[in-house]
Amino acid sequence: MGVFQEAKTLIRENIRDYGMYIALFVIIVTFTFMTDGLFISSRNISNLLDSAGYIAVLAVGMTLIIVIRHIDLSVGYAAGFLGAIAAILLTQAGVSVWFTIPIILIIGAAIGLFNGVLVAQIGIPSFVATLAGMLIFRGALLQVTERTGTIIIQDSHFNAIGNGYIPSLLEINGLHLLTLLVGLVGILLYILSEISTRRNKIKYDFEVISKPIFILKLAFISSIIAYVTWILAGYNGFSWTVMIMLLVVVVYHFFTKKTVLGRHIYAVGSNPEAAHLSGINVKKITYIVFGSMGMLAALSGILFTSRLQAATTTAGTLFELDAIAAAYVGGVSSAGGVGKVTGAIIGAVVMASLTNGMNLLGVGISYQYMIRGGVLAGAVIFDVLTRKKR
Numbered sequence: 462m463g464v465f466q467e468a469k470t471l472i473r474e475n476i477r478d479y480g481m482y483i484a485l486f487v488i489i490v491t492f493t494f495m496t497d498g499l500f501i502s503s504r505n506i507s508n509l510l511d512s513a514g515y516i517a518v519l520a521v522g523m524t525l526i527i528v529i530r531h532i533d534l535s536v537g538y539a540a541g542f543l544g545a546i547a548a549i550l551l552t553q554a555g556v557s558v559w560f561t562i563p564i565i566l567i568i569g570a571a572i573g574l575f576n577g578v579l580v581a582q583i584g585i586p587s588f589v590a591t592l593a594g595m596l597i598f599r600g601a602l603l604q605v606t607e608r609t610g611t612i613i614i615q616d617s618h619f620n621a622i623g624n625g626y627i628p629s630l631l632e633i634n635g636l637h638l639l640t641l642l643v644g645l646v647g648i649l650l651y652i653l654s655e656i657s658t659r660r661n662k663i664k665y666d667f668e669v670i671s672k673p674i675f676i677l678k679l680a681f682i683s684s685i686i687a688y689v690t691w692i693l694a695g696y697n698g699f700s701w702t703v704m705i706m707l708l709v710v711v712v713y714h715f716f717t718k719k720t721v722l723g724r725h726i727y728a729v730g731s732n733p734e735a736a737h738l739s740g741i742n743v744k745k746i747t748y749i750v751f752g753s754m755g756m757l758a759a760l761s762g763i764l765f766t767s768r769l770q771a772a773t774t775t776a777g778t779l780f781e782l783d784a785i786a787a788a789y790v791g792g793v794s795s796a797g798g799v800g801k802v803t804g805a806i807i808g809a810v811v812m813a814s815l816t817n818g819m820n821l822l823g824v825g826i827s828y829q830y831m832i833r834g835g836v837l838a839g840a841v842i843f844d845v846l847t848r849k850k851r
Contacts, residue, residue: 480843481792481807488811492818500818503696506689511623513813514702515540515764519784520791520805521713522757525750527788528730530797531580531587533751534781535572535594536758541777542602543569543759544766548612549605551619558619565759573755574748581747595781603774612772623768626697627704636691637698644690647707648683655679702764706806709757713802726750731798786833787812790840812836 492500499505519536526533547565550556556564572594579590606612614620629637655678662669669675693699717723728736729746737743761780766772791808793800815836819829 481790481804481811484790485807485811485814488814488818492814492821496818496821499821501692503692505817505821506692507696507700509813509817510693510706510810511700511702511768512817513809514623514706515761515768516780516783516787516813517706517806517809518709518757518761518764519780520787520809521709521802522754523781523784523788524791524793524800524802524805525713525717525726526587526754527785527793527795528726528797528800529747529750530730530733531747531751532785533576533587533591533754535576535591535598536754536761536784537780537782538595538598538602538777539569539572539755539758540762540765540780541772541775542598542605542762543572544762544776545602545605545612545772547619547763547766548614548772551614551616552612558616561619562763565763566756569759569762570752570756573752573758576755577748577751580751581744598777602777606772606774610774614766614770614772619767620770621767622701622705623764623766624700624770626700629698636694640690640694640698643699643704644686644694647690648686650711651682651686652679702768705760705764709760710802710806717802722746722749727798783812784809786837786840789837789844792844794844795841808840 489501519540523533523536543565546568547561550561550564551558576587576590576594579585580587627637627639627643629639631638633641655675659669659675670678690699693703717726725736725741725746726749728739728741729743733743736746762777765776765780769776787808788800788805789795789808790811791801791804791806793804812833815833816829819832824832
């Protein structure tokens with residue numbers, strides 16, 4: 462009974478962190494029941510994660526932008542424009558895919574840095590600066606695609622990024638071996654990371670949860686990773702989109718949680734004036750976060766263009782709003798200083814799951830927009846209420 466009571470207390474006190482996982486669980490169970498198991502099928506889960514990939518990548522960058530109390534409205538059409546530039550380099554300039562991808566990522570980072578300069582150095586509000594960027598990139602996208610409307614990409618290596626899967630190596634009872642191994646490595650890394658974090662907290666006399674609850678938490682999360690891995694291994698395994706998404710999460714989770722620069726980002730978000738007085742270069746942090754956002758917008762554009770196997774005039778439409786929604790659903794605070802990149806990924810999966818489930822049920826597009834809007838409003842209300850309790 463003591464363990465159960467501690468679990469209740471833990472969830473209640475950390476409802477901001479666990480709320481999104483509970484919401485995702487409820488959505489999965491609901492749609493699985495309503496679609497007679499179709500929602501949880503291997504093919505559908507694989508398609509769902511692939512469709513969430515380009516928004517999830519944007520949501521990671523957007524989370525850090527919101528953490529430092531800014532916003533970036535330009536990322537949607539920036540992603541569409543950079544995807545079109547990638548298509549032009551591949552099809553018209555004859556540039557190799559191995560050069561095209563780094564070039565696009567560097568251009569994206571440069572665009573983000575320029576936004577950072579407008580905001581931090583010149584002092585233009587981020588909303589206005591990035592709104593201008595959104596209009597510029599919208600026009601630029603139309604300009605580069607105006608002749609054909611759509612630029613078809615024939616490069617198999619590039620198209621594999623959005624449509625291909627990691628090699629299986631060997632199949633065991635219809636399950637992809639490499640996918641199972643990747644899942645196993647993911648579980649081991651998660652367990653080792655949690656144990657290391659717990660030991661460090663104990664070392665410095667921080668409060669930690671009891672051992673039984675800690676073991677229960679490890680078992681629960683590990684079982685979820687194992688189940689998703691097993692489902693995907695039964696289809697085509699992990700797609701390259703999912704692998705890229707996981708790599709982004711791992712890199713940014715380490716960056717935000719284990720580095721001095723990551724702690725400075727949250728310090729700036731919590732109180733920019735106090736951060737400046739304590740010796741943190743607030744302008745530098747702003748440059749880095751906006752530059753990172755630009756690079757992730759470029760990566761998102763690559764993922765989306767590769768998935769379509771073409772650059773279109775409508776690429777990037779509403780991407781920024783989907784990314785902002787995913788970030789808020791994932792637990793980022795509108796007041797700044799609070800938010801996790803892992804939450805951004807969960808937020809993107811929640812929004813993608815809603816869309817996917819409603820499509821399977823044949824819900825009209827008008828109702829879909831209203832329901833997604835309601836979920837976003839609910840996430841912000843949840844954020845405000847939990848901050849008041851603190």
